[in-house]
Amino acid sequence: MSDKVSPQKHQPHIRDLSLIWMRKIMTFIDLQDIDKDGVIGYNDLMLLADRFGKLVKSEKSKNEHIEIHRKRHKILNESSEGPMTFKKQILKYWQLMDDPAIVEQWQKESSGFFKILDSKGNGYLSFDDFIVYWRVLGMDTRFARMQFDYVNTNQDGLITEEEFVKARVEYFTNTDPNNQNQDPLSIEYFPYSFEISLKSCFKLDFRRSEFLTT
Numbered sequence: 001m002s003d004k005v006s007p008q009k010h011q012p013h014i015r016d017l018s019l020i021w022m023r024k025i026m027t028f029i030d031l032q033d034i035d036k037d038g039v040i041g042y043n044d045l046m047l048l049a050d051r052f053g054k055l056v057k058s059e060k061s062k063n064e065h066i067e068i069h070r071k072r073h074k075i076l077n078e079s080s081e082g083p084m085t086f087k088k089q090i091l092k093y094w095q096l097m098d099d100p101a102i103v104e105q106w107q108k109e110s111s112g113f114f115k116i117l118d119s120k121g122n123g124y125l126s127f128d129d130f131i132v133y134w135r136v137l138g139m140d141t142r143f144a145r146m147q148f149d150y151v152n153t154n155q156d157g158l159i160t161e162e163e164f165v166k167a168r169v170e171y172f173t174n175t176d177p178n179n180q181n182q183d184p185l186s187i188e189y190f191p192y193s194f195e196i197s198l199k200s201c202f203k204l205d206f207r208r209s210e211f212l213t214t
């Protein structure tokens with residue numbers, strides 16, 4: 001992350017991207033692409049805003065949450081020419097992580113998610129709070145504990161806002177290729193455990209895998 005002016009980041013090619021990072025982002029896109037047209041679009045984000053909105057108590061927080069998703073849409077589509085595609089969206093995420101303002105926005109939206117999940121409003125997520133996030137996103141909750149334990153870095157049984165925000169932003173920004181050497185079953189390693197947990201959602205079809213070999 002220290003090399004902010006890597007030319008590869010300015011004109012990236014899919015084959016140059018960190019493989020572990022790409023797997024994370026592909027998983028993420030597939031998960032949030034509710035209508036399964038290959039990209040996270042406006043409709044998907046509004047559907048997600050609606051799902052998360054059901055957890056919100058006040059109308060004000062509900063509107064704030066819709067705004068988070070509108071901003072997400074704006075960021076994903078800014079300065080993009082032609083229709084968005086799965087490949088373009090992956091490249092977009094790759095470029096976005098080099099923009100400190102975007103990373104700050106990811107921190108802000110992660111705080112927004114945290115506040116929605118914090119059912120008691122006490123600044124902590126219990127495991128029961130955390131699993132709601134998984135249910136809303138339709139993930140296989142059998143693996144939620146692995147991720148909870150990873151995010152809960154001080155192992156005190158509760159996730160703070162700081163822990164949650166850090167882990168969520170790390171998911172988008174950690175490109176460390178050494179991570180590929182980690183045991184995929186290791187609960188120490190968040191992206192892999194996340195990916196395993198999403199295996200049922202991660203249906204990489206031929207159309208999508210095609211471009212990865214070129």
Ligand SMILES: [Ca+2]
Binds near residue numbers: 034039
């Ligand atoms: Ca979609």
Ligand SMILES: [Ca+2]
Binds near residue numbers: 153156157159163
């Ligand atoms: Ca903790």
